[in-house]
Structure formats: structure tokens, C-alpha cells
Amino acid sequence: MAAIVAPILSEFREEIPATRRVLERVPADKLAWKPHPKSRSLGELAMHVASIPAMAERIAKTDEFTAGSAAPAVANTVEDIRAAFEKNARAAEEHLGQMSDQTAQGNWRLVFRGKEIFNKPRAAVLRTTMLNHMYHHRGQLSVYLRLLDVPVPVVYGPTADENPFA
Amino acid sequence: MSIAESLLAEFEVQAPVTRRFLERLPEDKLTWKPHEKSMTAGQLAFHIAAVPGGVIRFVQNNPAQAPDFRNAARFPQPASGEEILKTFEESIATVRSMLPKVDDAAMAETWRMLAGEREGLVQPRGEFLRDVMLSHWYQHRGQFSVYLRMLSVAVPATWGPSADELPAFMQKAQSA
Numbered sequence: 314m315a316a317i318v319a320p321i322l323s324e325f326r327e328e329i330p331a332t333r334r335v336l337e338r339v340p341a342d343k344l345a346w347k348p349h350p351k352s353r354s355l356g357e358l359a360m361h362v363a364s365i366p367a368m369a370e371r372i373a374k375t376d377e378f379t380a381g382s383a384a385p386a387v388a389n390t391v392e393d394i395r396a397a398f399e400k401n402a403r404a405a406e407e408h409l410g411q412m413s414d415q416t417a418q419g420n421w422r423l424v425f426r427g428k429e430i431f432n433k434p435r436a437a438v439l440r441t442t443m444l445n446h447m448y449h450h451r452g453q454l455s456v457y458l459r460l461l462d463v464p465v466p467v468v469y470g471p472t473a474d475e476n477p478f479a
Numbered sequence: 480m481s482i483a484e485s486l487l488a489e490f491e492v493q494a495p496v497t498r499r500f501l502e503r504l505p506e507d508k509l510t511w512k513p514h515e516k517s518m519t520a521g522q523l524a525f526h527i528a529a530v531p532g533g534v535i536r537f538v539q540n541n542p543a544q545a546p547d548f549r550n551a552a553r554f555p556q557p558a559s560g561e562e563i564l565k566t567f568e569e570s571i572a573t574v575r576s577m578l579p580k581v582d583d584a585a586m587a588e589t590w591r592m593l594a595g596e597r598e599g600l601v602q603p604r605g606e607f608l609r610d611v612m613l614s615h616w617y618q619h620r621g622q623f624s625v626y627l628r629m630l631s632v633a634v635p636a637t638w639g640p641s642a643d644e645l646p647a648f649m650q651k652a653q654s655a
Contacts, residue, residue: 324609348513349628351642380639380649430649440489446638448614452621459514469615471548473516478545478594 317417322409334466360388363398369405377422499635532570534612542591
């Protein structure tokens with residue numbers, strides 16, 4: 314593994330257990346539930362979280378992506394969601410582990426409606442569009458779990474149910 | 480680019496995005512909460528406002544003593560939206576003044592957080608800043624986006640579009 318992507322891979326690995334804990338708590342019988350008519354359903358949101366690590370492979374293997382050009386992965390069961398996360402996390406580790414400095418420094422473009430949205434080094438895209446974006450949606454998922462009376466697992470610090478420092 | 484410069488550059492992009500979230504909390508919803516175990520909208524917004532400055536101050540000590548997470552005063556209830564935004568501005572100013580002074584050697588130094596008598600965390604200071612000043616901040620902003628949605632407030636865009644808005648970096652494609 315090359316130096317540039319090393320901190321990103323290391324951080325991703327550290328974040329896998331917390332993400333897995335949140336996904337494991339998703340109740341099987343509530344996938345269609347949503348907190349508001351404009352919200353993603355629980356199943357859609359959980360599958361989105363499980364799918365974000367798949368961006369590592371896309372970013373590693375391509376030079377650009379057109380936003381909205383790929384239909385979101387659909388999950389019918391919680392087993393689908395958990396299996397997708399494990400598969401995508403392993404693939405992300407593999408592709409990040411093989412990424413050379415040259416590739417990490419090389420630019421990657423996001424295109425939307427025929428226009429370039431951003432064009433920046435892959436390392437920067439991995440930071441924002443893979444990692445930070447995953448934390449955002451994982452946070453949303455924690456509120457969904459709370460609203461469904463599921464004990465919320467520890468991510469960075471104590472929840473109202475669990476305390477890693479107790 | 481030093482580690483501090485890299486964290487600060489990211490923070491400067493994300494702070495205005497976060498401000499849009501905090502500004503949209505309706506003044507009459509500060510004590511609303513989505514569930515009896517949840518923070519109120521005001522508490523969560525205040526926490527998001529206070530985190531960046533609080534965390535950069537926190538890592539000045541080594542070891543640092545973890546706050547008492549069972550103490551409800553850890554998450555104060557703000558009296559107004561203005562109080563939240565003022566706290567956020569102070570937080571931003573603290574990051575701008577203190578973060579650049581943490582050089583790469585201090586970022587790599589092993590940093591400890593004590594929880595009572597025992598070690599709660601042991602990691603390089605720079606990793607703690609990344610995790611708690613930024614990643615943990617994004618996690619709470621994500622939570623807050625669900626609060627705004629449930630309050631039928633338009634949700635700001637972040638890493639991509641919300642159901643209401645495109646992020647600034649995509650708006651040029653929309654308008655073209």
C-alpha cells in the first residue's frame with residue numbers, strides 16, 4: 314500500500330466495526346418504515362450505508378462518474394444489507410490496499426447533467442465522498458434506530474443506551 | 480500540506496454547510512425531541528456548534544480527562560437560536576486560532592484520554608482530531624438532518640443532494 318491512501322484505509326478499517334454494529338441493529342420487520350414522507354425508508358438508508366464503501370472500487374478503477382447514472386442497490390432483507398456491507402467493505406480494503414500514490418494523486422471527476430461537478434485527486438474524493446458521507450448517513454441511521462426503540466450502539470462515544478468508557 | 484492545514488481546509492469548507500443546518504432550526508422547536516431518549520433539537524444543535532472548538536481545546540492536555548458522560552449538564556439546553564450561532568462562531572474562531580499551532584510532531588504524538596482512573600483512548604493526537612472534531616461532527620450533523628426533516632424544515636445539502644436542495648458544488652450544473 315502506498316503512503317497517500319494509508320491513513321484513509323486505516324480510518325476505514327477503524328470505522329468498520331461501528332458501522333457493522335449499526336447495521337446489525339436494523340430490525341428486519343421495519344425496512345419500509347420512514348420517519349417522514351420525504352425520507353428514505355429504513356431499508357433504503359441502511360442499504361445506502363452498506364453500499365458507500367463500494368465507492369472505493371469505483372474510484373480506484375475509473376476516472377469519472379456521472380451522478381444518478383447507477384440505480385441505488387435495493388435490499389429486500391436485512392441479510393441482503395449486511396451481506397452487501399461485508400462484501401463492499403472487503404472490496405474497499407482490497408482496492409485501497411492496492412492503490413498506488415500515482416493513482417491516489419490522479420484526478421477523478423464527478424459529472425452531473427453533462428457538467429463537471431468536481432475534479433480532484435482520488436484521495437480527496439475518498440475522504441469526502443466515501444468516508445465523511447458514510448458517517449453522515451450512519452448518523453441518520455442512528456436516529457432511525459432510536460425512533461424504532463432499538464438500543465443505539467456506540468459509534469464515537471456513549472449513547473443513551475451504551476457507554477464504552479463506563 | 481501539514482496535518483493541521485489539511486484538517487483546517489476541510490473544516491473551512493464544512494463550517495458554512497453546518498451553519499446552514501443550525502440556522503434552520505425553528506426558534507419554537509428548541510426543546511422538541513424525536514424520542515424521549517433523544518437529545519432535544521436545541522441540545523443537539525448546541526453540541527454540533529460547540530464540538531469543533533471544544534475538541535481542539537481538549538487535546539491541548541495530554542492526558543486529558545474525559546467528561547462525565549452521565550452528567551446531563553454536558554449537553555446544555557440553549558435558550559435561543561442566537562445562542563447556538565454565537566457558540567458556533569466562537570467555536571470556529573477557536574479552531575482557526577488553535578489548530579494551526581498543532582505541528583505534525585504534536586499530531587503524531589501519542590495522546591491519552593482518561594476515563595476516571597483508566598485509559599479510555601490511546602491514539603495519535605491527529606487521529607483523535609480527525610475522529611472527534613470532524614467525523615463525529617458529521618455524524619451528529621447527519622442526525623440533525625433527520626430532526627429537521629421531521630420538523631418539515633428544508634434539509635440543506637451536504638455530501639450530495641437532500642430531497643430539497645443540491646449542494647453548492649452541484650448547483651452550477653442545475654442552473655446551466
